[in-house]
Amino acid sequence: MNEEALKKLLEKIQTGEITVEEGIRKLKVLPFEDLGYAKIDYHRNIRTGYPEVIFCQGKKLEHIVGIVKKMLERENNILATRATPEVYEAIKKITGDVEYHELARIVVVKRREIKKSKGIVLVATGGTADVPVAEEAAVTAEVLGNTVDRLYDVGVAGIHRLLMNSERLMRARVIIAVAGMEGALASVIGGLVDSPVIAVPTSVGYGANFHGLSALLTMLNSCASGIGVVNIDNGFGAGYLASMINKIGEQGYDK
Template sequence: MNQDRIRKLLSEVKQGGVSVEAAIKELSRLPFIDTESARVDTHRALRQGIPEVIFGLGKTPAQIAEVAAALTEAGQPVLVTRLESGDAKEVQKVVQGGVYDATARILFYGSDSVDIVGKGTIAVVSAGTADSPVAAEAAVVAQRFGNRVERVQDVGVAGIHRLFAAEEILRAARVLIVVAGMEGALPSVVGGMVDKPVIAVPTSIGYGVSLGGLTALFGMLTSCASNVTVVNIDNGFGAAYAATLINRL
């Protein structure tokens, strides 16, 4: 439930379209719903502007379906991240419908069209094809959160002319999410090209001393481009969340 839904509900009560008892029943779902394995935060959209999102990794399909059903019952959109295809199919057997994006590893329920609430465009820029799952996670989450999203793919510094060809898109964006593994140089380069916030996402892609993304993380944290900030390794979701809040300011 969000502020718009509460306003609509109270208006319907005032006009006699909804009984006081029905309104009390709906409001009783605030601020959370207890299920067998979770306490679902149905109040989060009201507090933070974005509903609770289900992190699929480490949860069983049954647990995910339980939370998804509670959110659906509360009239909220459902977004599940880090969900493998087999588990997504099991969830969809219990909670019918939903759309699964195999690259982003995201399952969502709700309208295919989302109201645009972001003031500008979020550009999601990725260095290599191997970074696509994390970049796709960032792009899909940003879209589901009501942003216009522009993708720029496979523009790593090994072929930096590819990045320069997308300069117009980069400069037009209000916020940029830049995803890279290996040495993690791309966010610094992009940061030096634009006057907007750059959210760097290190990925766990790379050989040997890339150390599962630590080398990229350290490189991004020590960037000399002052408009670059950094989220955790492979955290496309966190980057999209932060970019959404910035894009709403």
């Protein structure tokens, strides 16, 4: 249940359209629902503005399907990350309004339209090998209602490719910099723009890259200001954080 649905429920109680007892029954299942193998956090939509996201990796297929079935009852959009084609096929059997973003490994069930932001989230990659992680970030941000610009393969090995797109960088409200190897892209972008930069180290690289550790340490030790770093290959986390920052800029900060 989202904030709008909760407001409608309270209005129905106020006008007598439904009884207080019926309203209480509906509110009892608001915080979470225990399925035995999972506890679905329905209250998260009210707390954060976004429904709970399903992380598919490591879950049994039947458990994923069970969670999706329950979440569909709430008529919310569903975002499932690290999803395989098998997960997509299983979800497609229970609902037709489903999309699979293979490169991002994301399944999306769209039950309602989300107004796109005016502010832009720009996703940049050092190389083409970083694109799967970047797509996880980009698709996540799009599903959460953001306007996304993609700027791929603009790493420091050919820095003119990045500099030729300086106007696009300047237009963005938030920038996600996705890079493996030594991970220098975030530092370069951070020194060019006045927007917050979210750095995503990827596990792309040769042996001394240590599966993304070298890029992570480079990004953490960046001398450029205004850079935050998420975990290795965590495109979803970057897209989610970028959305939160962008929405603050969209609505104004009134706390």
